[in-house]
Amino acid sequence: MFHSKSHLFFDLDHTLWDYEASSNETLQELWVEYKLDSKGVPLNSFVGKFSEVNEELWRRLHAGEINKDVIQNDRFPSILSALALEDNAMATDMQQQYIHVCPTKPYLIDGAMELLESVSGRYGLHIITNGFDEIQGIKLRSGGIGHFFEEVITSGVAGYQKPDKQIFDFAMKKTNAKVEDSLMIGDNPISDIEGAFKAGIDQVFFNPDDQQCPITPTLEIKSLRELMEHV
Known part of the structure; x- marks a missing residue:
């Protein structure tokens, strides 16, 4: 897909x-x-x-x-x-x-490591997060997944936070990516999914808890392993 x-x-x-x-x-x-x-x-x-x-x-x-x-x-x-x-x-x-x-703490969402190992080397992998600048890198290292990512874009670095379109625009420029070639994967229906939608980026809504979403995402999944069938 x-x-x-x-x-x-x-x-x-x-x-x-x-x-x-x-x-x-x-x-x-x-x-x-x-x-x-x-x-x-x-x-x-x-x-x-x-x-x-x-x-x-x-x-x-x-x-x-x-x-x-x-x-x-x-x-x-x-x-x-x-x-x-x-x-x-x-x-x-x-x-x-x-x-x-x-x-x-080293804990990852079930299927996260398998997914990243599956897509590594086939796509440019990046993080877009509203989390605190000083600790997101620690989380990536603690979980053993930091090496998968080319860019880690925080709201502090970008000067904007999700769902603001400008953080997604910043991410496109930072990674030399085009919106039509990009995919946003996240669990928050507003900051991740609606934000990416308004920026013109296709979205995968990771929704194990059956949250309501203000838009119809490009794809909705219950587990990260489901995404492996589409990338």
């Missing part, structure tokens, strides 16, 4: 690198280290509140309502406050540990 393409652009978190597994393991380590159980906070409450707060902050970031500094500064204070733990010093320490430890 996509054999005429020359460049594959991947999102990183939730598409190739398993953010949920990495984050949950890191949160469990923080829960133990800070003895949150003795403070009346069960592990599932801590992880659940993190997911709730984190997802809302990233939703607001993708919508252009906040910048990344707000995520860095507000995430753990909001989580602890919601759990009736008003401790700014602990929140600051947790945030620093989280951003240093979580990216070192």
Whole structure:
């Protein structure tokens, strides 16, 4: 289906690198280290509140309502406050540990390594991510997949974030790719799929959780292995 393409652009978190597994393991380590159980906070409450707060902050970031500094500064204070733990010093320490430890986890989405090994050498492979500049490279190395990619385009480097068309335009120029020869693979229906669509790029919507998408993607898949049948 996509054999005429020359460049594959991947999102990183939730598409190739398993953010949920990495984050949950890191949160469990923080829960133990800070003895949150003795403070009346069960592990599932801590992880659940993190997911709730984190997802809302990233939703607001993708919508252009906040910048990344707000995520860095507000995430753990909001989580602890919601759990009736008003401790700014602990929140600051947790945030620093989280951003240093979580990216070192090696977990990949099922099928990611097989897919990359299958397409490596046949396409130009690149990353387009809204993730923090300083940690995306760590994730790629930790997962053992950094060597597959020619370019890693972050929103910080591009000056724009997905779904803004300009980050996709930047990616085309950076990689000497043409939109008609390119394919965007990602899990976010807005930032990855609608963003690529508006930039004129075909899209593969990795949708294991049955999310709603505002457009009809070029292809929708439930597992990364499905894509191997089309590239």
